Amino acid sequence: MVTLGVTESTSSIILSVAYVTFSLFPILSRFVATRFGRKRTIIVGLMVFATLLAVVFFTPTAPAIAGLLAVGGVAWSPVNVNSLPMMVDASPSETSLGTYTGLW
Numbered sequence: 001m002v003t004l005g006v007t008e009s010t011s012s013i014i015l016s017v018a019y020v021t022f023s024l025f026p027i028l029s030r031f032v033a034t035r036f037g038r039k040r041t042i043i044v045g046l047m048v049f050a051t052l053l054a055v056v057f058f059t060p061t062a063p064a065i066a067g068l069l070a071v072g073g074v075a076w077s078p079v080n081v082n083s084l085p086m087m088v089d090a091s092p093s094e095t096s097l098g099t100y101t102g103l104w
Contacts, residue, residue: 004062014066021073022080029078038082038089048075 004011033041052072059065084104091100 004060004065006062010062014062014069017066018069018073018076021070022077023073025074025077026081029081032078033082038086041078042082042086045075045078048072049079 006014029041029045049072052068052075056065056068056072059068084101087100087104088097091097
């Protein structure tokens with residue numbers, strides 16, 4: 001088992017950094033998607049997030065992980081914020097809208 005040598009409270013703080021940065025960037029994510037398009041914004045967010053998770057896997061220090069997860073929260077924000085509007089736009093009709101949002 002691999003550990004960072006931090007307490008349980010410190011480990012929860014490290015993870016909460018991603019939640020805080022995620023909650024700070026939804027409005028900015030909307031403006032970025034309006035300028036560059038939802039699909040492109042989501043794809044870039046997913047690529048950055050996946051890359052950061054791969055880097056975090058090999059990072060041995062808690063402060064570096066916290067910093068990377070902070071950037072990860074920013075990268076996940078456009079994915080989450082723009083997914084539902086993209087599903088609504090992809091729905092071919094009002095009757096299938098509930099199916100599309102349910103799948104989302």
